[in-house]
Amino acid sequence: MRILQLTAWRAGMLSVAFVCATAGTAAAQWLSVPVPGTPRTADGKPNLTAPTPHAADGKPDLSGIWHADTMRYNDNLLPRGTQAPMLPWAAELYKHRVDTRGYDRPMTRCMPHGVPDAMTVAGLPFKILQIPGETVVLFEEFHKYRQIHTDGRQLPVDPDPAWYGYSIGRWEGETFVVDTAGFKEGSWLDNSGHPHTEALHLTERFRRINYGRMDLEVDVNDPKAYSRPWKSDTLHFLLSPDTELLEHLCENNRDLDHLRDFSQQAAPSTTGKP
Amino acid sequence: MRTRLAILVCVASIAVSGRALAHHSFAAEFDETKPVKVTGTVTKLEWTNPHIWFFIDVKEPNGTMSNWGFEMGGPGQLLRAGWKRDTMKIGDVVTVEARRARDGTNHANAQTVVLVSTGQRLFAGSSQGQP
Numbered sequence: 001m002r003i004l005q006l007t008a009w010r011a012g013m014l015s016v017a018f019v020c021a022t023a024g025t026a027a028a029q030w031l032s033v034p035v036p037g038t039p040r041t042a043d044g045k046p047n048l049t050a051p052t053p054h055a056a057d058g059k060p061d062l063s064g065i066w067h068a069d070t071m072r073y074n075d076n077l078l079p080r081g082t083q084a085p086m087l088p089w090a091a092e093l094y095k096h097r098v099d100t101r102g103y104d105r106p107m108t109r110c111m112p113h114g115v116p117d118a119m120t121v122a123g124l125p126f127k128i129l130q131i132p133g134e135t136v137v138l139f140e141e142f143h144k145y146r147q148i149h150t151d152g153r154q155l156p157v158d159p160d161p162a163w164y165g166y167s168i169g170r171w172e173g174e175t176f177v178v179d180t181a182g183f184k185e186g187s188w189l190d191n192s193g194h195p196h197t198e199a200l201h202l203t204e205r206f207r208r209i210n211y212g213r214m215d216l217e218v219d220v221n222d223p224k225a226y227s228r229p230w231k232s233d234t235l236h237f238l239l240s241p242d243t244e245l246l247e248h249l250c251e252n253n254r255d256l257d258h259l260r261d262f263s264q265q266a267a268p269s270t271t272g273k274p
Numbered sequence: 275m276r277t278r279l280a281i282l283v284c285v286a287s288i289a290v291s292g293r294a295l296a297h298h299s300f301a302a303e304f305d306e307t308k309p310v311k312v313t314g315t316v317t318k319l320e321w322t323n324p325h326i327w328f329f330i331d332v333k334e335p336n337g338t339m340s341n342w343g344f345e346m347g348g349p350g351q352l353l354r355a356g357w358k359r360d361t362m363k364i365g366d367v368v369t370v371e372a373r374r375a376r377d378g379t380n381h382a383n384a385q386t387v388v389l390v391s392t393g394q395r396l397f398a399g400s401s402q403g404q405p
Contacts, residue, residue, distance in 0.1 A: 031353060103302030110324070123351050140350065142324075191299075246350040252322035254345070255298040258375050 035242050039211055046241035048212025052174070055130060059171050060208050062135065065245065066237040067125040074113075074120040077190040077218070079233040090195050090225040097193025103259050106187060110250035112142045114187025115164055115180055115202055116218050116232070124248060125240050135169055135176070140245045148178050155181050161198050163187055176206040189220065197224040212239040304383040308374040312342055313390060316366045321359040323348045328362060328384075330370065344372055344384040362387070362396060 039050035055061040068074065078084055086094060097104075112118055119126055124141040133151040138144075148167040159166050159182030166182040183200045203219040218232035314330035326346040331339055346352065349359070362368070367390040372382030387396045 101302040102299040105299060108298045123347065243354075246353065248323045248348060248350055250324050252320055252327070253324065254327055254343075254381075255303055255325070258303045258377050258379070258381060259298060 031243050031246075033242060033244055038241055046212075046239075048210070048239060048241065050211040052208045052210055057132070060174055060176070061130050062128045062176060062206055062208055062214065063130045065125050065127045065240040065243060066119070066214060067240055068120045068122040069236045069238050071120070071122045073233060073235045074117055074122065074191050076192045077117065077120075077194060077220075077232045078230070084194055084220075084230050085227040086194075087225055087227060093195050094193050097188070097195075102191055102193055105191060105193075108256060108259055110142065110253055111186070112139065112144045112163070114189070115146070115167075115183075116204060116216065116235070117188070117190050118144065118146070118164075119216070119237070120190070120235060125245065127245050138245060140248050143247065143249055155179060161185070165200070165202070174207060178202075178204040178206070180204070195225055196220075196222045199224040212241070213237065214239075300383065303375060304373045305376045306373055308376075309371065309385075310374045310382055311369065311371045313367065313369040314342065316362060316364050316368060317341065319359070319362060319364060321349055323350075326352065330368060340380055342370075342380040342382065344370055344382055344387075346384050367391060368396065 037053075039047040039053075041047045053061045053063075084094075107113060113121060118139050118141065119137070121141050124139070126140060127138040129136040129138065133149070135148040135150060137146040137148070139146070144164075146164045146167065148169040150169045153168060155168055156166050161184035162182055163184050163186065165180040165184075167178050167180040169176055169178040171177070180202045181200070183196060183198055185197055187196070188194065189196055200220070200222040202221070205217045205219075206214060207216075208214045214237040216232075216235040216237065218235070219229055220226065220232065221229040312330070312332045314332035316328060317331050318327075318329040320327045325348055327343050328346070329341055329343045332342050334340055352361075369388045369390055370382075370384055371386040372384045375381040375383075388394065389396050
């Protein structure tokens with residue numbers, strides 16, 4: 001109940017924040033920059049309900065600056081009222097993370113969110129650059145990036161594990177399907193703390209509904225952490241028109257000391273994993 | 275005036291950002307059940323990521339002075355809401371309502387900031403929806 005209340009509050013306040021963001025930045029030339037090619041209404045405002053744009057190759061173009069429409073997915077990737085089919089060790093670790101209020105999230109140490117939750121931090125947008133052979137995702141949070149190769153290559157057979165893994169993408173009709181594997185352990189699938197192992201394989205399905213909205217569904221397959229594959233909630237992203245990403249480097253992390261004090265009170269996990 | 279008003283209204287949304295950014299767990303660092311309200315003079319403003327911090331000198335009931343630090347969202351979130359880095363200046367006297375750090379130090383997550391000289395609510399967060 002407490003989580004639901006927090007979530008509703010966050011969602012409401014974030015909505016206000018984004019209304020403000022679009023209304024109060026006319027004088028800020030970096031924050032308010034007319035983006036060429038943006039469809040506009042008669043009064044010159046971005047037409048966010050215009051049709052999905054398409055690239056030169058005829059495929060939908062996902063390019064743009066996006067943000068999640070709520071922090072709920074960041075809190076918990078699963079649809080409301082559902083639970084991930086965690087193996088016992090994963091369930092124990094997850095419970096520990098929930099019980100200790102997520103004090104030791106990777107972000108506490110200025111490590112970034114992972115896949116897909118780096119896209120779900122509603123207050124920190126991400127930018128998609130769709131170019132021939134590659135789609136690049138730039139995350140404002142901590143100034144990170146992710147590459148999704150669309151040049152026909154296959155996933156690496158024996159990859160050196162990586163925080164964001166290795167991603168290849170292809171089009172199935174209007175849907176951009178991204179397969180990612182080769183993950184390093186360490187990232188959490190969401191802030192609740194759903195864990196994963198190096199065996200994680202994600203399939204993301206992006207669909208740009210119109211100019212201003214994009215949806216994503218994620219298939220999570222990690223046989224070493226979950227008894228069967230499971231699906232995320234449908235994540236909704238909204239376009240931030242006529243603006244730009246801002247720098248977000250972890251230059252002044254004052255929180256760590258306070259959280260360290262909390263960690264000394266928290267019971268250690270018995271799984272051997274932080 | 276309209277711009278000023280818009281800023282004041284918009285900053286009301288920013289109090290949440292210390293929680294919404296998910297850089298760290300709010301619940302593990304701050305205690306919802308420990309509100310604190312203090313008035314003091316701004317001594318330092320760290321306009322930095324991942325969080326802005328500002329510090330004020332507070333005269334305690336026993337007459338001694340102490341320095342308090344308050345966390346807000348990051349510069350990007352405040353800029354997008356109409357703040358500038360000089361919206362709050364060193365020397366301003368402010369009243370801050372916040373949630374105190376669990377470790378008992380003079381640190382807290384700011385919920386509302388009111389400029390004492392004018393009564394303007396520089397930075398305000400609604401208690402609506404709080405657990």
